[in-house]
Amino acid sequence: MPLRIPVVEKILSANDRLAVENQARFDTARVLALNIMASPGAGKTSLVEQTLKGFSGRLRIGMINGDIATSFDADRAQAAGATAIQINTGGDCHLDAAMVQSAISQLDLGALDLVIIENVGNLVCPADFKLGTHKSVLVASIPEGDDKPYKYPGMYRGVDVVVINKIDLLPYVPFRMDFFKKGIEVLNPGVVQFEISCRTGVGLSSWLAWLDRQVQEFKHN
Amino acid sequence: MPLRIPVVEKILSANDRLAVENQARFDTARVLALNIMASPGAGKTSLVEQTLKGFSGRLRIGMINGDIATSFDADRAQAAGATAIQINTGGDCHLDAAMVQSAISQLDLGALDLVIIENVGNLVCPADFKLGTHKSVLVASIPEGDDKPYKYPGMYRGVDVVVINKIDLLPYVPFRMDFFKKGIEVLNPGVVQFEISCRTGVGLSSWLAWLDRQVQEFKHN
Numbered sequence: 001m002p003l004r005i006p007v008v009e010k011i012l013s014a015n016d017r018l019a020v021e022n023q024a025r026f027d028t029a030r031v032l033a034l035n036i037m038a039s040p041g042a043g044k045t046s047l048v049e050q051t052l053k054g055f056s057g058r059l060r061i062g063m064i065n066g067d068i069a070t071s072f073d074a075d076r077a078q079a080a081g082a083t084a085i086q087i088n089t090g091g092d093c094h095l096d097a098a099m100v101q102s103a104i105s106q107l108d109l110g111a112l113d114l115v116i117i118e119n120v121g122n123l124v125c126p127a128d129f130k131l132g133t134h135k136s137v138l139v140a141s142i143p144e145g146d147d148k149p150y151k152y153p154g155m156y157r158g159v160d161v162v163v164i165n166k167i168d169l170l171p172y173v174p175f176r177m178d179f180f181k182k183g184i185e186v187l188n189p190g191v192v193q194f195e196i197s198c199r200t201g202v203g204l205s206s207w208l209a210w211l212d213r214q215v216q217e218f219k220h221n
Numbered sequence: 222m223p224l225r226i227p228v229v230e231k232i233l234s235a236n237d238r239l240a241v242e243n244q245a246r247f248d249t250a251r252v253l254a255l256n257i258m259a260s261p262g263a264g265k266t267s268l269v270e271q272t273l274k275g276f277s278g279r280l281r282i283g284m285i286n287g288d289i290a291t292s293f294d295a296d297r298a299q300a301a302g303a304t305a306i307q308i309n310t311g312g313d314c315h316l317d318a319a320m321v322q323s324a325i326s327q328l329d330l331g332a333l334d335l336v337i338i339e340n341v342g343n344l345v346c347p348a349d350f351k352l353g354t355h356k357s358v359l360v361a362s363i364p365e366g367d368d369k370p371y372k373y374p375g376m377y378r379g380v381d382v383v384v385i386n387k388i389d390l391l392p393y394v395p396f397r398m399d400f401f402k403k404g405i406e407v408l409n410p411g412v413v414q415f416e417i418s419c420r421t422g423v424g425l426s427s428w429l430a431w432l433d434r435q436v437q438e439f440k441h442n
Contacts, residue, residue: 039261040344040373041365068345070371091375093314093345121372123261124289124314124343143364143387144262150291151342152261154312166364172393173420199394 015129018097022104022132029109031062032218033117034211035131037155038139039148040121043165045073046198047139047207048116052080054208055114059215064103064117066095073118082116083107094125097132114215123148127155135160135214142166146176149183156184161192163207168197236350239318243325243353250330252283253439254338255432256354258376260369261342263362264386266294267419268428269339273301275429276335280436285324285338287316294339303337304328315346318353335436344369348376356435358382363390367397370404377405382413384428389418 012020026033038044045065052061063084065073074086085103087095100117107115117133119126138159140148143166149156156162162184170177184191192210196203233241247254259265266286273282284298284305295307306324308316321338328336338354340347359380361369364387370377377383383405391398405412413431417424 039342039365040369041260041362067372069374070368072368072372091345093343120345121260122314122343122345124312124341125346141262141364143362143390144260147291147293148261151288151293153290169364169390169393172390 015097018101019130019132022097022101023134024132025104025109026115026132026134029112030219031109031112031115032135032215033115033131033133035117035119035126035133035136036139037119037123037126037136037159038121039123039141039144042121042139042141042144043198044118044121044139045076047163047165047196048073048077048082048118049080050198050201050204051116051208051211052077052082054204055212056081059113059212060111062107062109062112062115064095064100064107064115066099066118066120068092068120077118083112089120093120093122094129095119095131096129100131113219114211123152123155127158134218137161137163140164140180142169142175143173145174146180147183149180149187153187157187159188159191161194161210162188164193164195165198167195167202168200236318239322240351240353243318243322244355245353246325246330247336247353247355250333251440252330252333252336253356253436254336254352254354256338256340256347256352256357257360258340258344258347258357258380259342259360260344260362260365263342263360263365264419265339265342265360266297268360268384268386268417269294269298269303269337270301271419271422271425272337272429272432273298273303275425276433277302280334280433281332283328283330283333283336285321285328285336287320287339287341289313289341298339304333310341314341314343315350316340316352317350321352334440335432344373344376348379355439356381358384360384360386361401363387363396364394367395367401368404370401370408374408378408380409380412382415382431383409385414385416386419388416388423389421
């Protein structure tokens with residue numbers, strides 16, 4: 001009797017299947033896709049604005065903005081020069097792959113280098129829903145406090161990049177950078193990190209240089 | 222044939238039924254119960270610490286702290302003098318009435334004047350789950366930005382009190398108080414509001430005086 005080798009296939013959820021489809025569309029067009037997540041008010045939209053400004057005239061960027069209500073973020077992205085699609089989740093606490101698929105169909109991927117998806121402001125639920133992006137970016141914020149990695153491990157564990165924003169507020173709030181970074185290191189050793197202030201501009205050049213390299217490598221490899 | 226008068230009963234969800242039971246237990250014990258909600262890092266635990274300190278030796282306060290992971294918040298409440306029960310949701314993005322019911326059973330309600338429930342840091346999901354509390358309190362935070370009422374209407378619409386924290390940071394961040402308050406007023410006209418800084422202590426006396434009056438009125442009426 002032959003030896004039986006069990007073949008275990010991962011059964012994908014409906015969301016994961018759509019995420020795979022989304023990623024295939026990005027791959028075919030050689031467009032790098034980012035999923036930017038954060039608490040409300042950590043600075044996702046400000047980071048997007050600075051990124052659009054930094055790459056102005058050099059990279060073609062499409063935006064997908066997820067919000068429960070309003071088109072404030074898409075308006076800001078559009079004003080900063082991007083083609084922006086607003087998704088209003090109508091109460092839902094996260095984007096899912098189906099919402100993103102519907103937004104992608106309104107973008108001309110062939111005319112873009114980079115798609116940035118700005119998720120709903122929430123440090124919990126978005127971590128559980130793949131969208132089909134290549135990199136996920138968490139925007140942390142100094143005034144949120146240094147205990148956040150410990151209290152929201154699911155989010156900190158799953159991301160490729162942590163952008164620590166509002167470092168201009170360090171003199172005015174209690175924040176132990178060592179303690180904060182120790183939490184990140186335990187959950188996500190070696191994760192790419194940037195310390196920035198979207199308000200003053202400090203640290204942004206490193207973030208832009210890193211992102212530029214990702215876009216170029218993805219396009220040409 | 223007699224006129225038929227339809228009797229429409231509201232069908233309560235399983236969560237709402239448990240919330241009604243929770244409230245009945247608070248009512249019987251004449252203990253006022255608060256549900257404190259906010260984004261991650263807006264200052265829920267700092268407000269709790271200041272409240273415990275302000276009422277030290279005068280009100281008997283029980284704490285129920287909801288977090289995805291860690292007992293940091295319950296530790297801080299316990300250090301500040303409260304009996305504190307930590308609920309770890311294990312990934313869930315909100316407290317529900319069943320979790321609270323289980324925590325209540327570990328508190329001696331007869332020996333308390335006030336129960337404060339600190340929800341999971343999340344500006345979306347907790348708004349959808351009644352816990353059986355008498356008042357719900359939203360802690361907003363200046364560095365989160367002035368667009369939050371517009372972007373998270375479900376949360377701002379449903380609360381009894383908005384505590385605007387970190388007003389000591391107003392000189393260092395862009396924040397239009399008029400625009401922010403206009404958003405609140407549209408969604409929740411006349412809602413009780415306080416402007417405070419847990420760090421400097423400014424504004425806390427008004428919050429404490431208001432809360433004291435609520436506790437006393439509830440106890441004696």
